[in-house]
Amino acid sequence: MAETILITGASGFIGRRLRRALLEQGHDVVAIRRPGSPPAGEGRTVESSYDDLEQLSAIAREEKPSRVFHVAGVTKGRTYEDFARGNVMPTRNLIAALEAEHPELERFVHVSSLAAYGPATPEQPICENDPRRPIEHYGVSKLEAEQVVEDADVPWTIVRPSGVYGPGDVDYLELFKAASKRVNLFFGNKRRWFSAIYVDDCVRAILEASAHAETVGKGYFLTDGRPTTWEHFQRTIVDTIGKKALTVDLGDRLVSVAAIAGELATRIDGKPRLMNHQKARMSFQDAWLCTGDRAREDFGFACEVGHEEGIRRTHEWYQDNGWY
Numbered sequence: 001m002a003e004t005i006l007i008t009g010a011s012g013f014i015g016r017r018l019r020r021a022l023l024e025q026g027h028d029v030v031a032i033r034r035p036g037s038p039p040a041g042e043g044r045t046v047e048s049s050y051d052d053l054e055q056l057s058a059i060a061r062e063e064k065p066s067r068v069f070h071v072a073g074v075t076k077g078r079t080y081e082d083f084a085r086g087n088v089m090p091t092r093n094l095i096a097a098l099e100a101e102h103p104e105l106e107r108f109v110h111v112s113s114l115a116a117y118g119p120a121t122p123e124q125p126i127c128e129n130d131p132r133r134p135i136e137h138y139g140v141s142k143l144e145a146e147q148v149v150e151d152a153d154v155p156w157t158i159v160r161p162s163g164v165y166g167p168g169d170v171d172y173l174e175l176f177k178a179a180s181k182r183v184n185l186f187f188g189n190k191r192r193w194f195s196a197i198y199v200d201d202c203v204r205a206i207l208e209a210s211a212h213a214e215t216v217g218k219g220y221f222l223t224d225g226r227p228t229t230w231e232h233f234q235r236t237i238v239d240t241i242g243k244k245a246l247t248v249d250l251g252d253r254l255v256s257v258a259a260i261a262g263e264l265a266t267r268i269d270g271k272p273r274l275m276n277h278q279k280a281r282m283s284f285q286d287a288w289l290c291t292g293d294r295a296r297e298d299f300g301f302a303c304e305v306g307h308e309e310g311i312r313r314t315h316e317w318y319q320d321n322g323w324y
């Protein structure tokens with residue numbers, strides 16, 4: 001049956017595809033759009049700042065959604081306060097508005113991150129029962145947001161995607177662009193391990209988790225279950241593009257230099273850079289791995305798209321849309 005669904009972050013990489021999937025299911029999808037943010041696209045839109053509790057309360061009271069998908073967040077910032085303002089405060093205020101104005105809410109789905117738990121080892125992927133030990137500002141803010149959700153007086157589910165790639169992504173895009181120019185570039189991470197998931201599988205997992213009774217009050221890692229190294233993943237990109245590429249490994253020392261340069265540039269113009277000390281610390285870890293066992297056991301989730309197929313689809317999308 002058609003529902004009224006509220007979604008945040010609908011103009012982002014995951015949010016766009018999640019919104020489209022909900023619309024295709026026939027739901028009335030309402031996106032919260034921050035003033036000045038990009039248009040969210042299809043469906044209805046309401047405008048509100050996340051620090052405007054009164055407006056958020058009005059949205060909850062008037063729309064009365066059956067489910068809320070909280071996808072919005074920030075991945076770049078200079079200080080912890082930047083991340084808290086982008087990840088924790090919106091979660092806290094959105095929860096407060098729903099608790100006060102719409103206690104009949106059926107599910108609040110919070111999209112978090114593997115970073116809230118911190119790194120693993122190549123031999124032992126993180127599972128949901130492990131202690132949460134984030135190592136940088138972004139991960140700490142995602143953990144704090146999770147704790148806000150866990151204390152909420154609404155039915156909730158938390159999902160924690162691993163590395164999400166696919167059509168429309170701007171982070172993995174740089175690897176594809178480099179390979180298209182015959183360069184296979186590593187940032188000291190060539191033999192380090194990570195978990196990943198293709199965006200359409202990620203969206204399907206979020207939707208399935210949101211509708212299953214077993215998932216209330218629980219959190220789930222989302223991964224395709226195929227741990228990989230950056231060397232193997234990027235070799236697949238190079239092979240898919242079909243050009244011989246020069247392998248360049250900057251190594252940890254040059255990554256540290258790049259982090260210093262990023263910090264200095266940010267001090268000059270105030271704009272957060274993707275490469276800084278916080279991101280460098282993440283890249284120095286041997287493994288960002290998680291297990292998807294709980295998602296499989298509780299709501300039967302299994303990925304449909306492996307790395308080779310996902311990378312092929314992503315490459316074709318980038319080409320068709322003129323991204324390189």
